[in-house]
Amino acid sequence: CLGFLLFNICPARIFMGDTGSLALGGALAMGALTSGQALLLPLMGVGYVVSVVTVILQVGSWKLRGKRIFKMAPLHHHFELCGVPEPKITAMYLIFTAGLPFWPAAVSAIKDSERR
Secondary structure: OHHHHHHOOOOOOOOOHHHHHHHHHHHHHHHHHHHOOOOHHHHHOHHHHHHHHHHHHHHHHHHHHOOOOOOOOOHHHHHHHOOOOHHHHHHHHHHHHHHOOHHHHHHHHHHHHHHO
16 A cells, blocks of 8 residues: 555556455454454544535435535535645545544543543
8 A cells, every 4th residue: 555655646647446445445444453443443434424425415405406515526526626736635635534533532531631
């Protein structure tokens, strides 16, 4: 994975595809399960869920009201059409995905320090 990311810096020249992404997802899940951190997996997947939900909302709104909610779905394409550069969108998704699992640990640490 790191080799793929290292040699595929923006602009992308190679696309991973299903086989590579499924293998990475399986390795991530296996690592989380064997380390006892399985509850962090849903937090790491929030970005994917948000993208899927925006597509569902867009299609539902179009079918029921004939109007769009976003300029384009999924959400990252909406940001592109709003003028946000693709590397910035990618960086924000990366920060969000990497940072979100640390929130429960931070909240837990704060609550533990308040109890003392």
